[in-house]
Amino acid sequence: MLSVHIEKKLAHFQLDVQFAVGNERIVLFGPSGSGKTTILNALAGIIHPDAGGISLNDTVFYEAKKRPLSIQKRRIGYLFQDFALFPHMKVEANILYGVKQKGMTSQSPLIQQLLSVMKIGHLLEKYPTQISGGEKQRVALARALATEPHLLLLDEPFSALDKETKAQCHEIVIELHQTWSIPVILVTHDLEEAQKLGDRILFMEKGKIVRQEVNTGQKERLHST
Structure with a gap:
């Protein structure tokens, strides 16, 4: 179980989110500049929160007033938007x-x-x-x-792909997740993509999770396979 509580002062707002992720695919959905990538970077250890806590199973990534766990020890796979x-x-x-x-x-x-x-x-x-x-x-x-990895982070990795290639990559992610059974967090501002890939969708605005939806269509698909 991934437990996330991140408080971070950003340029135009205060990022303040709290959520938990099991062995499921979570989508962070919202407009550009709402704090989605900042959350991934905090999970990966690229940046550190101002307050809160992050842990995966028995491993603490971040706890206020303590030295954060190094990037190398977090066992995270991170797929950037530009592939890097x-x-x-x-x-x-x-x-x-x-x-x-x-x-x-x-x-x-x-x-x-x-x-x-x-x-x-x-x-x-x-x-x-x-x-x-x-x-x-x-x-x-x-x-x-x-x-x-024990956690996979995907930061809008399909945004530059054509429709057919994007669909093929979606199927690969679904297949791999069913095999690996690890938490996956995907950032997107494409609602169709969010509904296809997410078991749950967290809707974000200006650093806050404003609502959450369980993707019933995704659950029905899972039970039918």
Whole structure:
């Protein structure tokens, strides 16, 4: 269980949110500038709250007046909007970047599973400049999951993709979540995407969660599979 309470003074408002996430997909939905990405960055340890607390199961990420847990120890996979692939590295090196200390190679069972699900095994020798936007998205997602995270954060990763590619990536996220059963938090301002991917949708305005909806359509789909 991920427990989140974040208070943070931002330029135009006070971010103050509190919520909990089980092994489900949560969508933070709202207009640009409402604090969604700030929440992801606080969870990842890129920034720190002014007050509150963040914990995942028995691991405390942040507690007021105590030293925050380092980014490296949080076991979080983070997929940024621009994918953040290293342009000078081939796809294989990008995927393996965060798991070298574990002795993983592209032949390791986990990496092979990710290559198969993402359908990117044929891209290993290419550079990011040589592949499409949808392929970059799948490579970046494989890199995030290769670290065997306990929490996956997705910051509008599909916004630049065409409709068909976006739909394919949505299905990949749903399939992987059903396999991994870890908390997933997705940021979007696309309501159709939120309704497709979220088990719950948290609606945000100016740093506050103004309402919450359980996605009944998503639940019905889950029970029918």
